Amino acid sequence: MSNPASPRYLALDVFRGLTLALMIIVNTPGGENSYAPLEHALWHGFTLTDLVFPSFLFVVGAAMSLSMKKFEAHSEAYFLKRVLKRGALIFLCGYLLYWFPFFTPDFTLAPFAHTRVMGVLQRIGLCYVFAALIVRYSGLRGAAVFSVIALTGYWWLLASFGDYTLSGNAVLKLDLALLGAPHLYHGEGIAFDPEGILSTLPSIVNVLAGYGAAVWLRQKRPLTQLAMAGAACLLLAYGWDALLPMNKKLWTSSFVVCTVGWDLIILAVLSAVIDKAGLRSGTYFFEVFGKNTLFIYVLADVAVIVLARLHVGGDMLYRWLYQTLFLSWSSPYNASLLFAVAYMLACWLVAYVMDRRKIYIKL
Structure with missing residues (x-):
C-alpha cells in the first residue's frame, strides 16, 4: 500500500527509527555472548536494552497524537471502528509471528494449543486501543488520572x-x-510471559506519556520543561525502586516511571537539536526506519525465523552466517555485535528502498 508520509516532527521519526534500530540489534545477536548494555536485566534492575520496548510504546503514543487529531473530524462510530481494527490487526500480527511458519517440519499444521498468545506486538495493539479510548473520552487530564491510578x-x-x-x-x-502454561513464554526457564495480561495495565502509561509529550511539542511549549519533567520522573523512579524494584519483565510501576523519564529527556534533546537547531546530518538513516516501523519490525522477526529454519551443512543458516562471516575472525562478543549490526543494516536497506519508492505500510 503506497501512501505519502503524514507531516510530523522529524525528531519523532528519528526517535522511532533509533528505537527500532536498537530493538533489532538487541533481538538478533549472533551468539550467546553480548555486551552487558545489550542484555536485559536478569530480573530486578535496568539496562539500556530494557529501555527499548517502553520507548517503542512511547513513540506509538507520540504518533497517536497525529491520528487522534484527525479523528476529531469524524463520528464516534468511525473512530471506534478504526482504532479497534488497528489494534486487532497489530495483535493478530504478533500472534501470527509466534505461530509462523504455521507448519511443523513434517508439514502438519502447527498446533494452536502451544502457541504463545501474548507478546510484543500484542501488547502494542492492546495499549494503543486503551490509550486511544482514554484520550478520546477523558483528554489529557483523564490520561494523567488514569496513569496515577494504574501505576499505584x-x-x-x-x-x-x-x-x-x-x-x-x-x-x-x-x-x-486465563491462558495456561502452554500459551506462555518459556524463555525464563519456567512458563512466564514478560508481556503478560496484568502487566499490560501499567504499560498503557508509556503510550499515554508519549501522547502527552507529542501534544507538548505541538503546542510549542518549552523543551526545557519537558526535560525537567523527565528528570523528575527519574528521581521518583529511583526513589520508588527501594520499595518496588524496577523490573522490565514484571513491568513494575517504578520501571514505567523510569522509562518515561528517559524518553522525555531523549525526546527533548532530539527536538532541540533537530527541530529547533535544524540539524539534519545523519538523521535520514533513522528517519527511514521511522516511516515503516511496524513493517520492518515484522520483517526482521520473520527473517530470523526463516534463517533458523533453513540449514547449511546440518547447521541453522542463522548460526552458519554468524560463525562463517563474523566469528571466524572476531572475538565472540564483537562477532555477536557485528552480526546484529549487519542484520539491522540489511533491514534498513529494505526500509530505504521502500522510502525511495514512497511505499509506507500502515494499518
Whole structure:
C-alpha cells in the first residue's frame, strides 16, 4: 500500500527509527555472548536494552497524537471502528509471528494449543486501543488520572496477590489461570510471559506519556520543561525502586516511571537539536526506519525465523552466517555485535528502498 508520509516532527521519526534500530540489534545477536548494555536485566534492575520496548510504546503514543487529531473530524462510530481494527490487526500480527511458519517440519499444521498468545506486538495493539479510548473520552487530564491510578493500583495488585519473584508474582498467576502454561513464554526457564495480561495495565502509561509529550511539542511549549519533567520522573523512579524494584519483565510501576523519564529527556534533546537547531546530518538513516516501523519490525522477526529454519551443512543458516562471516575472525562478543549490526543494516536497506519508492505500510 503506497501512501505519502503524514507531516510530523522529524525528531519523532528519528526517535522511532533509533528505537527500532536498537530493538533489532538487541533481538538478533549472533551468539550467546553480548555486551552487558545489550542484555536485559536478569530480573530486578535496568539496562539500556530494557529501555527499548517502553520507548517503542512511547513513540506509538507520540504518533497517536497525529491520528487522534484527525479523528476529531469524524463520528464516534468511525473512530471506534478504526482504532479497534488497528489494534486487532497489530495483535493478530504478533500472534501470527509466534505461530509462523504455521507448519511443523513434517508439514502438519502447527498446533494452536502451544502457541504463545501474548507478546510484543500484542501488547502494542492492546495499549494503543486503551490509550486511544482514554484520550478520546477523558483528554489529557483523564490520561494523567488514569496513569496515577494504574501505576499505584498495579503496585497494590503485585503486593497483594503475590511477590516480586519469577515464580510467585501476580502476573504469572493470572496468565496461568486465563491462558495456561502452554500459551506462555518459556524463555525464563519456567512458563512466564514478560508481556503478560496484568502487566499490560501499567504499560498503557508509556503510550499515554508519549501522547502527552507529542501534544507538548505541538503546542510549542518549552523543551526545557519537558526535560525537567523527565528528570523528575527519574528521581521518583529511583526513589520508588527501594520499595518496588524496577523490573522490565514484571513491568513494575517504578520501571514505567523510569522509562518515561528517559524518553522525555531523549525526546527533548532530539527536538532541540533537530527541530529547533535544524540539524539534519545523519538523521535520514533513522528517519527511514521511522516511516515503516511496524513493517520492518515484522520483517526482521520473520527473517530470523526463516534463517533458523533453513540449514547449511546440518547447521541453522542463522548460526552458519554468524560463525562463517563474523566469528571466524572476531572475538565472540564483537562477532555477536557485528552480526546484529549487519542484520539491522540489511533491514534498513529494505526500509530505504521502500522510502525511495514512497511505499509506507500502515494499518
